[in-house]
Amino acid sequence: MYEFSKGEYIKAISFYRQAEKKLDKVADELERAEFYYKMSEIFYHMKQTHLSMYYVEQAYYAYKAHKTNGMYELKVIQCRFVIAGNYDDLCTHEKAIPHLKEAEESARNLGNKYMLAKALLNLGDSYKNMGDQDRALYFLVKAVDQAKESGAKELTHIYYELALLHFKKKEHESGKHYFELGVESAERFNDWFFMNLLNVLKALYLEGAKPSAVADALDALDDIRGYPYLEELALLAAEFYTGCEHMDDSVYFYNKMIYAQKQIRRGEFLYEV
Template identity: 55%
Template sequence: YTYFFKGMYDFSVGEYIRAIQSYKKAEKKLTRVLDEIEKAEFYFKMAEVFYHMKQTHVSMYYVQQAYDIYKKHDTYKIHRIKCHFVIAGNYDDLRTHDRALSHMKKALFLLDSMEDHSPLKAKALLNMGNSYNQMGSLFSAVPYYHKAIKAAKISGAKEITQAYYDLALIHFRNNEKIEGRGFFGKAMEQAEEFNDSLFQDLLNVLKALFIETGSRQKVMNALEALRTGQGYPYFEELALIAAEFYTMDKRMEDSIYFYNEMVCAQRQIQRGDFLYEV
Protein backbone atom coordinates (compact mmCIF):
# COMPACT_ATOMS: atom_id res chain seq x y z
CA TYR A 1 0.00 0.00 0.00
CA THR A 2 2.91 2.36 0.70
CA TYR A 3 4.31 1.91 -2.80
CA PHE A 4 0.83 2.00 -4.36
CA PHE A 5 -0.14 5.29 -2.75
CA LYS A 6 3.26 6.78 -3.49
CA GLY A 7 2.75 5.85 -7.13
CA MET A 8 -0.66 7.52 -7.12
CA TYR A 9 0.87 10.70 -5.73
CA ASP A 10 3.71 10.71 -8.27
CA PHE A 11 1.19 10.21 -11.07
CA SER A 12 -0.94 13.12 -9.81
CA VAL A 13 2.01 15.52 -10.09
CA GLY A 14 3.08 14.25 -13.51
CA GLU A 15 6.09 12.18 -12.37
CA TYR A 16 5.18 9.19 -14.48
CA ILE A 17 8.50 7.36 -14.32
CA ARG A 18 8.56 7.57 -10.52
CA ALA A 19 4.94 6.41 -10.47
CA ILE A 20 5.85 3.34 -12.54
CA GLN A 21 8.78 2.59 -10.24
CA SER A 22 6.50 2.64 -7.19
CA TYR A 23 3.73 0.65 -8.88
CA LYS A 24 6.19 -2.04 -10.00
CA LYS A 25 7.40 -2.43 -6.41
CA ALA A 26 3.79 -2.68 -5.25
CA GLU A 27 3.07 -5.27 -7.96
CA LYS A 28 5.61 -7.65 -6.42
CA LYS A 29 3.38 -7.77 -3.33
CA LEU A 30 0.09 -8.03 -5.20
CA THR A 31 -0.34 -11.74 -4.53
CA ARG A 32 -0.90 -10.86 -0.88
CA VAL A 33 -3.94 -8.74 -1.77
CA LEU A 34 -7.05 -10.91 -1.53
CA ASP A 35 -9.72 -8.36 -2.39
CA GLU A 36 -10.57 -8.56 -6.12
CA ILE A 37 -11.67 -4.90 -6.36
CA GLU A 38 -8.43 -3.68 -4.83
CA LYS A 39 -6.55 -5.66 -7.47
CA ALA A 40 -8.71 -4.07 -10.17
CA GLU A 41 -7.88 -0.61 -8.82
CA PHE A 42 -4.18 -1.44 -9.01
CA TYR A 43 -4.47 -2.77 -12.57
CA PHE A 44 -6.32 0.39 -13.62
CA LYS A 45 -3.67 2.68 -12.15
CA MET A 46 -0.98 0.74 -14.02
CA ALA A 47 -2.99 1.03 -17.24
CA GLU A 48 -3.45 4.75 -16.70
CA VAL A 49 0.22 5.60 -16.21
CA PHE A 50 1.38 3.43 -19.12
CA TYR A 51 -1.24 5.07 -21.33
CA HIS A 52 0.19 8.50 -20.50
CA MET A 53 3.68 7.17 -21.26
CA LYS A 54 2.45 5.95 -24.67
CA GLN A 55 3.27 2.34 -23.76
CA THR A 56 0.05 1.32 -25.46
CA HIS A 57 0.16 -2.46 -25.39
CA VAL A 58 1.29 -2.57 -21.76
CA SER A 59 -1.56 -0.24 -20.85
CA MET A 60 -4.06 -2.43 -22.70
CA TYR A 61 -2.83 -5.51 -20.84
CA TYR A 62 -3.54 -3.94 -17.47
CA VAL A 63 -6.80 -2.20 -18.34
CA GLN A 64 -8.24 -5.46 -19.67
CA GLN A 65 -7.57 -7.10 -16.32
CA ALA A 66 -9.20 -4.21 -14.47
CA TYR A 67 -12.24 -4.17 -16.76
CA ASP A 68 -12.76 -7.94 -16.49
CA ILE A 69 -13.12 -7.55 -12.73
CA TYR A 70 -15.27 -4.41 -12.73
CA LYS A 71 -17.78 -5.74 -15.26
CA LYS A 72 -18.69 -8.54 -12.84
CA HIS A 73 -19.91 -5.95 -10.33
CA ASP A 74 -22.93 -3.78 -11.25
CA THR A 75 -22.10 -1.19 -8.59
CA TYR A 76 -18.80 -0.29 -10.28
CA LYS A 77 -20.17 1.47 -13.37
CA ILE A 78 -17.99 4.54 -12.85
CA HIS A 79 -14.89 2.35 -12.81
CA ARG A 80 -16.01 0.64 -16.01
CA ILE A 81 -16.49 4.04 -17.62
CA LYS A 82 -12.94 5.05 -16.68
CA CYS A 83 -11.67 1.79 -18.20
CA HIS A 84 -13.49 2.63 -21.43
CA PHE A 85 -11.70 6.00 -21.45
CA VAL A 86 -8.27 4.35 -21.21
CA ILE A 87 -9.12 1.66 -23.76
CA ALA A 88 -10.39 4.31 -26.19
CA GLY A 89 -7.29 6.43 -25.67
CA ASN A 90 -5.06 3.47 -26.43
CA TYR A 91 -7.03 2.62 -29.58
CA ASP A 92 -6.66 6.25 -30.71
CA ASP A 93 -2.89 5.95 -30.21
CA LEU A 94 -2.98 2.78 -32.33
CA ARG A 95 -4.89 4.73 -35.02
CA THR A 96 -7.88 2.38 -34.74
CA HIS A 97 -10.34 5.17 -34.12
CA ASP A 98 -13.46 3.15 -34.91
CA ARG A 99 -12.70 0.93 -31.91
CA ALA A 100 -12.00 3.99 -29.77
CA LEU A 101 -15.38 5.46 -30.70
CA SER A 102 -17.09 2.18 -29.83
CA HIS A 103 -15.75 2.34 -26.27
CA MET A 104 -16.57 6.03 -25.89
CA LYS A 105 -20.15 5.34 -26.97
CA LYS A 106 -20.35 2.63 -24.31
CA ALA A 107 -19.06 5.08 -21.72
CA LEU A 108 -21.63 7.70 -22.74
CA PHE A 109 -24.41 5.11 -22.64
CA LEU A 110 -23.48 4.18 -19.07
CA LEU A 111 -23.30 7.85 -18.07
CA ASP A 112 -26.70 8.57 -19.62
CA SER A 113 -28.23 5.57 -17.83
CA MET A 114 -27.00 7.06 -14.56
CA GLU A 115 -28.10 10.62 -15.47
CA ASP A 116 -24.63 11.56 -14.33
CA HIS A 117 -23.64 15.24 -14.22
CA SER A 118 -20.13 14.67 -12.89
CA PRO A 119 -17.01 15.82 -14.75
CA LEU A 120 -16.96 12.39 -16.39
CA LYS A 121 -19.68 13.49 -18.82
CA ALA A 122 -17.56 16.37 -20.03
CA LYS A 123 -14.55 14.09 -20.34
CA ALA A 124 -16.53 11.51 -22.33
CA LEU A 125 -17.77 14.14 -24.78
CA LEU A 126 -14.26 15.60 -25.05
CA ASN A 127 -12.83 12.17 -25.83
CA MET A 128 -15.46 11.64 -28.53
CA GLY A 129 -14.38 14.92 -30.09
CA ASN A 130 -10.73 13.88 -29.88
CA SER A 131 -11.38 10.58 -31.65
CA TYR A 132 -13.23 12.25 -34.52
CA ASN A 133 -10.56 14.96 -34.66
CA GLN A 134 -7.79 12.39 -35.02
CA MET A 135 -9.81 10.72 -37.78
CA GLY A 136 -9.83 14.06 -39.59
CA SER A 137 -13.61 14.32 -39.27
CA LEU A 138 -13.88 17.90 -38.00
CA PHE A 139 -17.56 18.07 -38.98
CA SER A 140 -18.25 15.43 -36.31
CA ALA A 141 -15.56 16.52 -33.84
CA VAL A 142 -16.42 20.20 -33.33
CA PRO A 143 -19.99 19.66 -32.03
CA TYR A 144 -18.66 17.25 -29.38
CA TYR A 145 -16.17 19.86 -28.18
CA HIS A 146 -19.01 22.32 -27.76
CA LYS A 147 -21.10 19.70 -25.94
CA ALA A 148 -18.11 19.04 -23.67
CA ILE A 149 -17.85 22.76 -22.88
CA LYS A 150 -21.57 22.88 -22.02
CA ALA A 151 -21.27 19.82 -19.76
CA ALA A 152 -18.10 21.18 -18.14
CA LYS A 153 -19.82 24.46 -17.29
CA ILE A 154 -22.55 22.51 -15.48
CA SER A 155 -20.17 20.27 -13.52
CA GLY A 156 -17.22 22.64 -13.13
CA ALA A 157 -14.96 20.17 -14.95
CA LYS A 158 -11.42 21.22 -15.79
CA GLU A 159 -11.84 19.50 -19.18
CA ILE A 160 -13.28 22.80 -20.41
CA THR A 161 -9.70 24.03 -20.81
CA GLN A 162 -8.78 21.26 -23.23
CA ALA A 163 -12.01 21.68 -25.19
CA TYR A 164 -11.25 25.36 -25.77
CA TYR A 165 -7.58 24.51 -26.51
CA ASP A 166 -8.54 21.89 -29.11
CA LEU A 167 -11.00 24.25 -30.78
CA ALA A 168 -8.35 26.97 -30.89
CA LEU A 169 -5.87 24.56 -32.49
CA ILE A 170 -8.43 23.34 -35.04
CA HIS A 171 -9.19 26.91 -36.17
CA PHE A 172 -5.54 27.98 -36.20
CA ARG A 173 -4.60 25.00 -38.37
CA ASN A 174 -7.44 25.91 -40.75
CA ASN A 175 -6.02 29.46 -40.92
CA GLU A 176 -9.17 30.79 -39.19
CA LYS A 177 -7.25 33.25 -37.05
CA ILE A 178 -10.15 35.22 -35.57
CA GLU A 179 -11.92 32.09 -34.33
CA GLY A 180 -8.63 30.63 -33.16
CA ARG A 181 -7.77 33.70 -31.11
CA GLY A 182 -11.23 33.66 -29.53
CA PHE A 183 -10.94 30.09 -28.30
CA PHE A 184 -7.29 30.65 -27.37
CA GLY A 185 -8.31 33.46 -25.03
CA LYS A 186 -11.01 31.32 -23.41
CA ALA A 187 -8.57 28.42 -23.00
CA MET A 188 -5.96 30.64 -21.37
CA GLU A 189 -8.59 32.09 -19.02
CA GLN A 190 -9.63 28.60 -17.91
CA ALA A 191 -6.03 27.38 -17.59
CA GLU A 192 -5.31 30.28 -15.25
CA GLU A 193 -8.52 29.70 -13.29
CA PHE A 194 -7.65 26.03 -12.75
CA ASN A 195 -3.96 26.86 -12.25
CA ASP A 196 -3.20 24.31 -14.98
CA SER A 197 0.48 24.82 -15.76
CA LEU A 198 0.51 22.12 -18.45
CA PHE A 199 -2.13 23.81 -20.57
CA GLN A 200 -0.54 27.19 -19.95
CA ASP A 201 2.64 25.74 -21.47
CA LEU A 202 0.71 24.26 -24.40
CA LEU A 203 -1.05 27.54 -25.05
CA ASN A 204 2.27 29.37 -25.00
CA VAL A 205 3.37 27.18 -27.90
CA LEU A 206 0.22 28.04 -29.86
CA LYS A 207 0.82 31.71 -29.10
CA ALA A 208 4.40 31.59 -30.39
CA LEU A 209 3.43 29.63 -33.50
CA PHE A 210 0.11 31.11 -34.59
CA ILE A 211 -0.29 34.51 -32.89
CA GLU A 212 3.21 35.97 -32.69
CA THR A 213 5.84 36.00 -35.42
CA GLY A 214 6.20 32.24 -35.66
CA SER A 215 9.96 32.42 -35.35
CA ARG A 216 11.72 29.11 -34.83
CA GLN A 217 13.46 30.32 -31.68
CA LYS A 218 10.27 31.55 -30.02
CA VAL A 219 8.49 28.28 -30.74
CA MET A 220 11.42 26.26 -29.41
CA ASN A 221 11.59 28.43 -26.27
CA ALA A 222 7.91 27.68 -25.66
CA LEU A 223 8.39 23.96 -26.33
CA GLU A 224 11.23 23.68 -23.82
CA ALA A 225 8.74 23.63 -20.93
CA LEU A 226 7.39 20.33 -22.32
CA ARG A 227 10.68 18.43 -22.04
CA THR A 228 9.35 16.38 -19.12
CA GLY A 229 7.91 12.89 -18.66
CA GLN A 230 4.45 14.41 -18.66
CA GLY A 231 5.15 16.86 -21.44
CA TYR A 232 6.92 14.79 -24.11
CA PRO A 233 3.76 13.37 -25.74
CA TYR A 234 2.52 16.95 -26.19
CA PHE A 235 5.98 18.04 -27.36
CA GLU A 236 5.82 15.35 -30.05
CA GLU A 237 2.39 16.47 -31.26
CA LEU A 238 3.18 20.18 -31.29
CA ALA A 239 6.55 19.68 -33.00
CA LEU A 240 4.69 17.91 -35.81
CA ILE A 241 2.13 20.73 -35.98
CA ALA A 242 4.98 23.25 -36.16
CA ALA A 243 6.65 21.27 -38.95
CA GLU A 244 3.39 21.22 -40.94
CA PHE A 245 2.90 24.94 -40.30
CA TYR A 246 6.33 25.79 -41.71
CA THR A 247 5.81 23.44 -44.67
CA MET A 248 2.62 25.31 -45.59
CA ASP A 249 4.58 28.58 -45.21
CA LYS A 250 7.32 27.20 -47.50
CA ARG A 251 9.95 27.55 -44.75
CA MET A 252 11.41 24.11 -45.35
CA GLU A 253 14.51 24.50 -43.21
CA ASP A 254 12.33 25.27 -40.18
CA SER A 255 9.98 22.44 -41.10
CA ILE A 256 12.78 19.87 -41.21
CA TYR A 257 14.08 21.18 -37.89
CA PHE A 258 10.77 20.51 -36.14
CA TYR A 259 10.33 17.12 -37.80
CA ASN A 260 13.68 16.19 -36.25
CA GLU A 261 12.52 17.52 -32.88
CA MET A 262 9.40 15.36 -33.17
CA VAL A 263 11.51 12.25 -33.80
CA CYS A 264 13.71 13.06 -30.79
CA ALA A 265 10.58 13.37 -28.63
CA GLN A 266 9.33 10.00 -29.90
CA ARG A 267 12.63 8.39 -28.92
CA GLN A 268 12.44 9.94 -25.46
CA ILE A 269 8.92 8.59 -24.98
CA GLN A 270 10.00 5.11 -26.08
CA ARG A 271 12.94 5.21 -23.67
CA GLY A 272 10.55 5.80 -20.79
CA ASP A 273 9.56 2.15 -20.63
CA PHE A 274 13.10 1.18 -19.64
CA LEU A 275 13.71 3.73 -16.89
CA TYR A 276 12.08 1.88 -14.00
CA GLU A 277 13.65 -0.81 -11.86
CA VAL A 278 13.25 -4.43 -12.96
Protein backbone atom coordinates (compact mmCIF):
# COMPACT_ATOMS: atom_id res chain seq x y z
CA MET A 1 0.00 0.00 0.00
CA TYR A 2 2.93 2.32 0.75
CA GLU A 3 4.52 1.69 -2.65
CA PHE A 4 1.13 2.19 -4.32
CA SER A 5 0.71 5.55 -2.56
CA LYS A 6 4.05 6.64 -4.07
CA GLY A 7 2.98 5.55 -7.55
CA GLU A 8 5.45 2.63 -7.53
CA TYR A 9 2.94 0.23 -9.03
CA ILE A 10 5.31 -2.56 -10.03
CA LYS A 11 6.89 -2.68 -6.57
CA ALA A 12 3.42 -2.62 -5.02
CA ILE A 13 2.25 -5.53 -7.16
CA SER A 14 5.35 -7.51 -6.21
CA PHE A 15 4.43 -7.19 -2.52
CA TYR A 16 0.74 -7.85 -3.19
CA ARG A 17 1.65 -11.02 -5.09
CA GLN A 18 3.65 -12.25 -2.09
CA ALA A 19 0.71 -11.46 0.16
CA GLU A 20 -1.70 -13.29 -2.15
CA LYS A 21 0.22 -16.53 -1.58
CA LYS A 22 -0.66 -16.25 2.13
CA LEU A 23 -4.30 -15.36 1.58
CA ASP A 24 -5.58 -18.90 2.16
CA LYS A 25 -4.55 -18.47 5.81
CA VAL A 26 -6.94 -15.51 6.21
CA ALA A 27 -10.27 -16.88 7.37
CA ASP A 28 -12.19 -13.59 7.54
CA GLU A 29 -14.14 -12.94 4.31
CA LEU A 30 -14.02 -9.17 4.77
CA GLU A 31 -10.27 -9.11 5.29
CA ARG A 32 -9.88 -11.03 2.04
CA ALA A 33 -12.25 -8.54 0.41
CA GLU A 34 -9.97 -5.69 1.47
CA PHE A 35 -7.06 -7.44 -0.24
CA TYR A 36 -9.11 -8.04 -3.40
CA TYR A 37 -10.11 -4.38 -3.47
CA LYS A 38 -6.48 -3.26 -3.21
CA MET A 39 -5.56 -5.56 -6.10
CA SER A 40 -8.42 -4.24 -8.20
CA GLU A 41 -7.38 -0.67 -7.47
CA ILE A 42 -3.79 -1.05 -8.58
CA PHE A 43 -4.69 -3.00 -11.72
CA TYR A 44 -7.23 -0.28 -12.55
CA HIS A 45 -4.54 2.40 -12.32
CA MET A 46 -2.31 0.30 -14.57
CA LYS A 47 -5.23 -0.10 -17.02
CA GLN A 48 -5.16 -3.88 -16.69
CA THR A 49 -8.92 -3.81 -16.93
CA HIS A 50 -9.89 -7.48 -16.89
CA LEU A 51 -7.63 -8.27 -13.94
CA SER A 52 -9.05 -5.30 -12.07
CA MET A 53 -12.60 -6.48 -12.77
CA TYR A 54 -11.75 -9.99 -11.60
CA TYR A 55 -10.60 -8.74 -8.19
CA VAL A 56 -13.16 -5.99 -7.68
CA GLU A 57 -16.06 -8.36 -8.33
CA GLN A 58 -14.95 -10.53 -5.41
CA ALA A 59 -14.58 -7.53 -3.10
CA TYR A 60 -17.86 -5.97 -4.23
CA TYR A 61 -20.07 -8.95 -3.46
CA ALA A 62 -18.41 -9.56 -0.09
CA TYR A 63 -18.92 -5.95 0.99
CA LYS A 64 -22.43 -5.77 -0.46
CA ALA A 65 -23.51 -8.67 1.74
CA HIS A 66 -22.56 -6.57 4.80
CA LYS A 67 -23.55 -3.11 3.59
CA THR A 68 -26.05 -2.54 6.40
CA ASN A 69 -22.90 -1.64 8.33
CA GLY A 70 -22.04 1.96 7.33
CA MET A 71 -18.33 1.19 7.07
CA TYR A 72 -18.95 -1.50 4.49
CA GLU A 73 -21.40 0.70 2.61
CA LEU A 74 -18.39 2.99 2.02
CA LYS A 75 -16.45 -0.01 0.73
CA VAL A 76 -19.27 -0.77 -1.70
CA ILE A 77 -19.05 2.81 -2.97
CA GLN A 78 -15.29 2.45 -3.49
CA CYS A 79 -15.84 -0.78 -5.42
CA ARG A 80 -18.42 0.96 -7.60
CA PHE A 81 -15.83 3.59 -8.49
CA VAL A 82 -13.39 0.92 -9.67
CA ILE A 83 -16.12 -0.97 -11.56
CA ALA A 84 -17.25 2.22 -13.29
CA GLY A 85 -13.67 3.19 -14.13
CA ASN A 86 -13.08 -0.19 -15.73
CA TYR A 87 -16.29 0.10 -17.76
CA ASP A 88 -15.09 3.50 -18.96
CA ASP A 89 -11.76 1.99 -20.01
CA LEU A 90 -13.69 -0.68 -21.92
CA CYS A 91 -15.68 2.15 -23.61
CA THR A 92 -18.93 0.76 -22.19
CA HIS A 93 -19.81 4.03 -20.49
CA GLU A 94 -23.50 3.19 -20.30
CA LYS A 95 -22.58 0.47 -17.78
CA ALA A 96 -20.47 2.86 -15.70
CA ILE A 97 -23.16 5.49 -15.14
CA PRO A 98 -25.59 3.36 -13.02
CA HIS A 99 -22.77 2.38 -10.63
CA LEU A 100 -21.76 6.01 -10.21
CA LYS A 101 -25.32 7.18 -9.64
CA GLU A 102 -25.75 4.47 -7.00
CA ALA A 103 -22.50 5.65 -5.42
CA GLU A 104 -23.74 9.25 -5.46
CA GLU A 105 -27.03 8.30 -3.80
CA SER A 106 -25.30 6.17 -1.15
CA ALA A 107 -22.82 8.94 -0.35
CA ARG A 108 -25.66 11.44 0.04
CA ASN A 109 -27.56 9.08 2.34
CA LEU A 110 -24.44 8.60 4.47
CA GLY A 111 -23.75 12.34 4.51
CA ASN A 112 -20.21 11.65 3.31
CA LYS A 113 -19.19 14.74 1.34
CA TYR A 114 -15.79 13.32 0.41
CA MET A 115 -17.31 10.27 -1.26
CA LEU A 116 -19.97 12.46 -2.83
CA ALA A 117 -17.26 14.67 -4.35
CA LYS A 118 -15.57 11.59 -5.83
CA ALA A 119 -18.88 10.26 -7.18
CA LEU A 120 -19.65 13.58 -8.88
CA LEU A 121 -16.10 13.82 -10.25
CA ASN A 122 -16.35 10.31 -11.68
CA LEU A 123 -19.76 11.05 -13.19
CA GLY A 124 -18.30 14.12 -14.85
CA ASP A 125 -15.38 12.10 -16.16
CA SER A 126 -17.67 9.38 -17.54
CA TYR A 127 -19.87 11.88 -19.35
CA LYS A 128 -16.71 13.53 -20.73
CA ASN A 129 -15.65 10.14 -22.09
CA MET A 130 -19.09 9.79 -23.68
CA GLY A 131 -18.63 13.13 -25.42
CA ASP A 132 -21.40 14.80 -23.41
CA GLN A 133 -19.42 17.87 -22.38
CA ASP A 134 -22.34 19.87 -20.99
CA ARG A 135 -23.43 17.11 -18.64
CA ALA A 136 -19.81 16.52 -17.65
CA LEU A 137 -19.46 20.19 -16.71
CA TYR A 138 -22.69 20.02 -14.69
CA PHE A 139 -21.42 17.22 -12.46
CA LEU A 140 -17.90 18.65 -12.16
CA VAL A 141 -19.18 22.03 -11.01
CA LYS A 142 -21.32 20.24 -8.39
CA ALA A 143 -18.24 18.28 -7.33
CA VAL A 144 -16.30 21.48 -6.57
CA ASP A 145 -18.53 22.45 -3.62
CA GLN A 146 -18.42 18.98 -2.07
CA ALA A 147 -14.65 18.76 -2.46
CA LYS A 148 -14.17 22.17 -0.86
CA GLU A 149 -16.42 21.32 2.08
CA SER A 150 -14.71 17.98 2.70
CA GLY A 151 -11.17 19.24 2.11
CA ALA A 152 -10.69 16.60 -0.59
CA LYS A 153 -7.41 16.70 -2.50
CA GLU A 154 -9.49 15.59 -5.51
CA LEU A 155 -10.34 19.30 -5.87
CA THR A 156 -7.19 19.65 -8.01
CA HIS A 157 -8.39 16.87 -10.30
CA ILE A 158 -11.81 18.51 -10.62
CA TYR A 159 -10.29 21.87 -11.56
CA TYR A 160 -8.03 20.13 -14.10
CA GLU A 161 -11.03 18.43 -15.73
CA LEU A 162 -12.99 21.69 -15.79
CA ALA A 163 -10.08 23.55 -17.37
CA LEU A 164 -9.62 20.80 -19.96
CA LEU A 165 -13.30 20.77 -20.94
CA HIS A 166 -13.56 24.54 -21.26
CA PHE A 167 -10.40 24.71 -23.36
CA LYS A 168 -11.77 21.96 -25.63
CA LYS A 169 -14.99 23.97 -26.00
CA LYS A 170 -12.84 27.00 -26.98
CA GLU A 171 -14.02 28.83 -23.86
CA HIS A 172 -10.61 30.31 -23.19
CA GLU A 173 -11.39 32.58 -20.23
CA SER A 174 -13.27 29.87 -18.33
CA GLY A 175 -10.49 27.40 -19.08
CA LYS A 176 -7.87 29.84 -17.81
CA HIS A 177 -9.93 30.49 -14.66
CA TYR A 178 -10.09 26.81 -13.74
CA PHE A 179 -6.46 26.30 -14.77
CA GLU A 180 -5.38 28.96 -12.26
CA LEU A 181 -7.56 27.41 -9.55
CA GLY A 182 -6.02 24.04 -10.39
CA VAL A 183 -2.48 25.35 -10.01
CA GLU A 184 -3.37 26.96 -6.69
CA SER A 185 -4.95 23.70 -5.48
CA ALA A 186 -2.03 21.56 -6.71
CA GLU A 187 0.41 23.77 -4.79
CA ARG A 188 -1.74 23.64 -1.65
CA PHE A 189 -1.95 19.84 -1.72
CA ASN A 190 1.61 19.43 -3.01
CA ASP A 191 0.19 17.44 -5.93
CA TRP A 192 2.97 17.54 -8.49
CA PHE A 193 1.41 14.85 -10.66
CA PHE A 194 -1.58 17.04 -11.46
CA MET A 195 0.75 20.03 -11.75
CA ASN A 196 2.41 18.13 -14.61
CA LEU A 197 -0.99 17.61 -16.24
CA LEU A 198 -1.82 21.29 -15.85
CA ASN A 199 1.52 22.16 -17.43
CA VAL A 200 0.42 20.35 -20.59
CA LEU A 201 -2.73 22.50 -20.75
CA LYS A 202 -0.58 25.56 -20.11
CA ALA A 203 1.76 24.77 -23.01
CA LEU A 204 -1.09 23.93 -25.38
CA TYR A 205 -3.63 26.64 -24.58
CA LEU A 206 -1.92 29.47 -22.70
CA GLU A 207 1.62 29.75 -24.04
CA GLY A 208 1.25 29.71 -27.79
CA ALA A 209 1.01 25.95 -28.42
CA LYS A 210 4.66 25.56 -29.40
CA PRO A 211 4.99 21.87 -30.31
CA SER A 212 8.37 21.55 -28.57
CA ALA A 213 6.93 22.99 -25.33
CA VAL A 214 3.92 20.66 -25.47
CA ALA A 215 6.20 17.68 -26.11
CA ASP A 216 8.40 18.65 -23.16
CA ALA A 217 5.34 18.91 -20.89
CA LEU A 218 4.12 15.50 -22.04
CA ASP A 219 7.53 13.95 -21.29
CA ALA A 220 6.85 14.47 -17.58
CA LEU A 221 4.08 11.85 -17.92
CA ASP A 222 6.37 9.17 -19.34
CA ASP A 223 6.03 6.64 -16.52
CA ILE A 224 3.64 3.89 -15.51
CA ARG A 225 1.36 6.24 -13.57
CA GLY A 226 1.31 8.85 -16.31
CA TYR A 227 0.72 6.70 -19.40
CA PRO A 228 -3.12 6.85 -19.35
CA TYR A 229 -2.97 10.65 -19.14
CA LEU A 230 -0.20 10.79 -21.73
CA GLU A 231 -2.48 8.83 -24.07
CA GLU A 232 -5.39 11.24 -23.53
CA LEU A 233 -3.37 14.45 -23.72
CA ALA A 234 -1.28 13.38 -26.72
CA LEU A 235 -4.54 12.72 -28.57
CA LEU A 236 -5.81 16.12 -27.44
CA ALA A 237 -2.65 17.75 -28.83
CA ALA A 238 -2.92 15.81 -32.09
CA GLU A 239 -6.51 16.94 -32.58
CA PHE A 240 -5.56 20.50 -31.71
CA TYR A 241 -2.84 20.62 -34.38
CA THR A 242 -5.11 18.91 -36.89
CA GLY A 243 -7.59 21.74 -36.31
CA CYS A 244 -4.77 24.23 -37.00
CA GLU A 245 -3.80 22.26 -40.14
CA HIS A 246 -0.31 21.62 -38.73
CA MET A 247 -0.32 18.04 -39.90
CA ASP A 248 3.33 17.19 -39.17
CA ASP A 249 2.82 18.19 -35.55
CA SER A 250 -0.46 16.31 -35.44
CA VAL A 251 1.19 13.11 -36.65
CA TYR A 252 3.95 13.52 -34.06
CA PHE A 253 1.45 13.65 -31.22
CA TYR A 254 -0.64 10.78 -32.62
CA ASN A 255 2.56 8.75 -32.46
CA LYS A 256 3.00 9.87 -28.84
CA MET A 257 -0.48 8.55 -28.12
CA ILE A 258 0.35 5.21 -29.75
CA TYR A 259 3.56 5.04 -27.70
CA ALA A 260 1.53 5.51 -24.49
CA GLN A 261 -0.92 2.80 -25.53
CA LYS A 262 1.96 0.37 -26.12
CA GLN A 263 3.43 1.14 -22.69
CA ILE A 264 0.05 0.49 -21.05
CA ARG A 265 -0.18 -2.89 -22.79
CA ARG A 266 3.37 -3.74 -21.72
CA GLY A 267 2.36 -3.16 -18.10
CA GLU A 268 0.67 -6.53 -17.83
CA PHE A 269 4.00 -8.28 -18.43
CA LEU A 270 6.19 -6.19 -16.13
CA TYR A 271 5.34 -8.09 -13.00
CA GLU A 272 5.51 -11.61 -14.41
CA VAL A 273 8.52 -13.84 -13.64
